[in-house]
Amino acid sequence: MSLSDKIIITCAVTGSIHTPSMSPHLPITPDEIVASALGAAEAGAAILHLHARNPETGRPDQSPEAFAPILCELSQRTDAVLNLTTGGAPTMTVAERIKPVVEHQPELASMNMGSMNFGLYPMLDRYTEFKHSWEPEYLEGSRANIFRNSLSDIEQAMAACGRNGTRFEFECYDIGHLYTLAHFVARGLVTPPFFVQSVFGLLGGIGNHGEDIAHMRRTADRLFGDDYRWSVLGAGRHQMRVAAAGLTLGGNIRVGLEDNLWAGKGRLSVSNREQVDIAHALVEGLGLSVATPDEARAILGLKGCAKTGFLNRGAMM
Template identity: 25%
Template sequence: MTNPCIICVAITGSLPTKENNPAVPITVSEQIESTHEAFEAGATIAHCHVRDDDGKATSDPDRFAALKEGLEKHCPGLIVQLSTGGRSGAGQTRGGMLPLRPDMASLSVGSNNFPTRVYENPPDLVDWLASEMRIYDVKPEIEAFDLSHILQAAKMYEDGRIKDRPYVQFVMGVKNAMPADREVFDYYIKTVRRLFGDDTPWCAAGIGRNQIVLNDWAVSAGGHARTGLEDNVRIDRDTLAASNAALVKRVVDLCDKYERPVATWQQARDILALRAA
């Protein structure tokens, strides 16, 4: 395969703590340093959450602004993707950072079960987040925790609620949601191609021990891959990951294995039809 592979690094998330792994970057300065290392290792998208002074997830636009500014300064060309996820706030506070005009933002278009709760994405909130992304020229990454989310993204694209052809990320391995199932994964790819075209880029993310499994499936199938300490704090059962960069390097090794080049930031922006850096 000759098509470049985009590597997304999910640097922090809402849940991992330094008790889970001391390498988890919590403060904005830690996040910038960790992302810079991952960028140099081959990541070209940073999926970003921010934390408050107590290390708890927040949607504070000022903290997102500081992170975005630092990443753009120290990682020129990097695609900055901000999270609108539900662990960081409620209702429209989840989209309070969209006026910052990041390159991308996550968009979950439906609800599903999480390990201990329901991840609620009511239709009116989804529509509002999508409208804010259109207003501020932010490309959504559709986080598909279920097949219905891919179909909903197609409907939103057809009726104009999503402006550009969706970039869908399959999320597998969340407890009580979609497990890491190869037949389902292959059907996801088939569905994306049927709905959006054979040349549509897509991504996959695996949670916990399923991270490397989904990395392998995605790279070998011609898709793009997400890694990072948000989703998995270990290299293996007995070994903590030393950094986000260490997890990125595992994906780079898979790209070498399957003879795929790692996408540069310029190539990643072209593949995703993003505005210039």
């Protein structure tokens, strides 16, 4: 089977959307994040999309120091591609959000392709008791906050993060974000292959209807032709339906507790591994094959784990 027929499964391990009170299974501490990520990798996730959190409060933490123990441990225990967020949380500045990538020099980093509303506050209708005071304030704040990613922000972030050979998972929450990426491609600021992650179902972005998914695919095909690999993620309970639709359109898929806390109607997912197991079965049930980490590296043109900053530091420890 050629690499063009291989499906890359990404697992987004913890994220910054869900708060600790929403699920006892959401990994918070470095040890929990590492253990959950390793389980996902063992189940077939070629890429691990990583955020860090304050181990005491569970609040998103975008300091390079928060990522360091996670990266050091994972780089020595799995060959999965470690993908660092530059999204962080909507409450953070762009300068804060890119620091871990600039310092740790991963193979892959997320890159958000436009400013947008990022509405988390509807979750206040479903959760009434919280362990930490920051949680309801954080959710309510999303009613007025804008997730900033101006054209200048994106250009500066791509230059700073790409200086050491890091490539990008371009997170596109709407059609206009694809055109923003095309703008930077036309200027020669990014080179193929492009890894385009289409995000469906977040309040402020494109919906998760089948027509939305197909429209995103058609537009990306028209703009990037054979120069990109497409992946989809569905927010919340629509996660696997969006994954299935993406697979039928020739896409790769992302799952994980960052995007969805559930494993079925009314049943919390107990781990990231559980979601990757479901995704793996979905891929093989459609007669497709799951990519290994090294196959994902070849498909996306990554520099290899030996050229990351955290692996080199880990080897010296």
